[in-house]
Amino acid sequence: MKLVAAKLGHKVEIKADGTVVIDGKPEWKITGTGLFELKHPDQPLLAVAGDGTVTGFMVEAKSQLHFDDKNNLADSVGGLSIGDDGTISLPEKAKADLGAMKLTGFDPSARRAASLVVEQILMGAAMEKGLSQMKANLKKGQH
Numbered sequence: 001m002k003l004v005a006a007k008l009g010h011k012v013e014i015k016a017d018g019t020v021v022i023d024g025k026p027e028w029k030i031t032g033t034g035l036f037e038l039k040h041p042d043q044p045l046l047a048v049a050g051d052g053t054v055t056g057f058m059v060e061a062k063s064q065l066h067f068d069d070k071n072n073l074a075d076s077v078g079g080l081s082i083g084d085d086g087t088i089s090l091p092e093k094a095k096a097d098l099g100a101m102k103l104t105g106f107d108p109s110a111r112r113a114a115s116l117v118v119e120q121i122l123m124g125a126a127m128e129k130g131l132s133q134m135k136a137n138l139k140k141g142q143h
Helices: 092-098 108-140
Strands: 002-004 012-014 019-022 025-031 034-037 040-048 073-075 078-082 087-089 101-104
Touching: 002 108, 012 108, 025 108, 034 108, 040 108, 073 108, 078 108, 092 108, 101 108
Parallel strands: none
Antiparallel strands: 002 012, 002 101, 012 019, 019 025, 025 034, 034 040, 073 078, 078 087, 087 101
């Protein structure tokens, strides 16, 4: 599967073996119920519990990230879903920042795995945006 997102600025592909390739480099791996960074395979970036709750070091407890009964990833502010054709529905804030997103070659049986990858990308993009804004404010002398 390949993630098509014009505003993302990165090329993302999910290989059949669960390896996630970002900008041509293997970075993450989907194994069992978790998404792991290849450099640190002992601690998942995101993990799914038996009840569908998703945890991870960038997931705030108050967001209550979880999979619903249709395998859509939901939290306190919305969530994301992936249609059978690979079209990704995002919360309005993410859609405004990243535009339309779609997974080409999407297999609905891999919905949870693909959702974990997209969620991690969204969290990373939000962090990059926050750092960019902080740097811009520092240059302007704002704190």
